[in-house]
Amino acid sequence: MSAYKGRTTCAKGTYVEFVVAPDQDVDFGDILVVEGKNGDRFYIRVYDFKVKSRWSNMNGVNYLMGKLDEHGQIANREEFEFYLGGPQHKSKVAMAEQLCYADPNGCLFNPRTCPDFFDEVRGLSAEDTVLLEEMKGDLEIGYLKTGREVSQMSIGIYGHKAITEHIGIFGTTGAGKSNLVKVLTSSVMDLDSYGLLIFDVHNEYFSALRKHPRAGDKLIVYNNYPHYQTTYQMKVNAQEIRPDDLMSTAGFTEAQTDALYKMESVWGEEW
Known part of the structure; x- marks a missing residue:
């Protein structure tokens, strides 16, 4: 008892x-x-x-x-x-x-x-x-913690309910947000039912996911310089870039903004 x-x-x-x-x-x-x-x-x-x-x-x-x-x-x-x-x-x-x-x-x-x-x-x-x-979903994300103890009971979410929704992961620095995403992504790679597109701007996920046993056939990387066996080189057509694209990535002064649009009006696609 x-x-x-x-x-x-x-x-x-x-x-x-x-x-x-x-x-x-x-x-x-x-x-x-x-x-x-x-x-x-x-x-x-x-x-x-x-x-x-x-x-x-x-x-x-x-x-x-x-x-x-x-x-x-x-x-x-x-x-x-x-x-x-x-x-x-x-x-x-x-x-x-x-x-x-x-x-x-x-x-x-x-x-x-x-x-x-x-x-x-x-x-x-x-x-x-x-x-x-019996309540555990198919995407495992860790073990059940009760109080100060971590049990051996694994827990998970239902992929068919969660993957199609917006999921917020919040916490202070060092709380384990990135690690949770790595574990969740690893569970997705274990199965053949789901897929994820990750924007890895700080290269914090690739270094861990490349070690996954199924990385060879489940991990596809797009980068501007290939350094992995299933990496596809990413190329951006400079002629498709418009001032509005730059405006959404950084803050510009009024003079800089005027200069961007002026250059586009003068040189067109070659600006």
């Missing part, structure tokens, strides 16, 4: 709150299971915490502050612990979002209802992992 984590205390829509059991560790991003009353299961992801105590009101806080010395330290630890009242007088509450719902037959659905009051919250079991793997 997977580890017991706590009990639900509030649920509204897909929002779930539960009290973390004493001596149990629950982290941001943990994926947990709420056991329903009728054998159904609710899969939730933790995104925030709050701590409650009988001393949480301002009067209680001010009283406890009066028990500190001039340096803000606890003067009498035993007395202080007595006033706190132990674990039964304070609680750590986790806030989570419902990801999906499984009925008693093990069929997965988008959230359909919410857990009941005081339902058990536990960690993922091997049975849960097998069930969640």
